[in-house]
Amino acid sequence: VRFVDEFRDGALGQKVAAQILGVVEPGRHYKVMEVCGGHTHSIYRYGVDDLLPDNVELVHGPGCPVCVIPMGRVDDGIAIAREPGVIFTCFGDMMRVPGSGGTLLDAKAQGADVRMVYSPLDALRIAKAEPDRPVVFFAIGFETTAPSTALTLKRARADGVENFSCMCNHVTIVPPLRALLESPDLRLDGFIGPGHVSTVVGARPFEFIPADYGRPVVIAGFEPLDILQAIHMILAQLAEGRCEVENQYTRVVPYDGNPAALAAMAEVFALRPHFEWRGLGFISQSALRLSDAYADLDAERRFPVPGVRVADPKACQCGEVLKGVIKPWECKVFGTACTPEHAIGTCMVSPEGACAAYYNYGRFARDRVVA
């Protein structure tokens, strides 16, 4: 398959791995964060980390949209789903994220009409097919999925679909990165930048990382050779004393992003003053709400929501995993009480979550000391 097979070539991977070995200082320990959950998934699916020298450590970042949704927002969604007549739609993995009183899947089992969709356009189709019932789309994701929500809301407005509304949980990637860089318990040497988000926002928004924090960023694709090459580019920058934003994913990411997508987002969304992130707490201007022009399509204005902050279960260490402070297998409940089938934390629910990636690809016992 074009754009896929050529980026999974094992022999080429070995060559890039040899190049990586040539640019690392033997006595130095490198910590490189892959921001995006899609990268985490690819790294463990293809065993990319097995090709790296022992002194190059990959740290998993907060770029899984399902993982960062706090329990209180799940409760808000369930409250709307239980409103009379409501058809509540969301992506499949979101249905399994626990709130304080269960998941959306539990609410469905108890009678709420919760439906899985692959796209907000699917939710709009349901709204058109069921004009007498309110249809709500639970929107999540970074700047990658925000344009799809924006276009759907524009299409709903243009087609006069009045029974459609959106509960907006879209988040933005730059504020949590800044929060991580300000975090005293995390020392990082560089970042593998999020490829899909950058398709929309471009590479320019990441320039603050080298400018303000002196760390290199390389925007990367999602195939194993993409990631290996990005790691080489980061380590080469460090070896050469350079520090800048580079774009490995040039076949997809324009440096200035997708202006049409950014324009659609600017029309439909506005920044929230603050938003709670699982594990990271409240971060200023880190999420989107519907703009005043689209307020009539805002589910949070159409339906009452509790809006209560709910603390994570004490046993769950998703916060530390999302910040890269601990590895998934270091969590007390990883692989025992918390599994993909019965997840306690969000990082085990989503396929992009670091815990699910470790669990599904057999890294659940890595480095664990057995008595």
Next chain:
Amino acid sequence: MRVVGVEDGLALCEAGGERREVEIALLDGVTAGDVLLVHADVGLVKL
């Protein structure tokens, strides 16, 4: 996904035997045969 047809601002796309309608409002000049990077049924970029 590969575009197999375009109509009313939507592209019919195919990948792995599956066909879906994809919003192409963000892209200029999409025609049959183009390969799109698609997220949540929205074409983000032509490859």
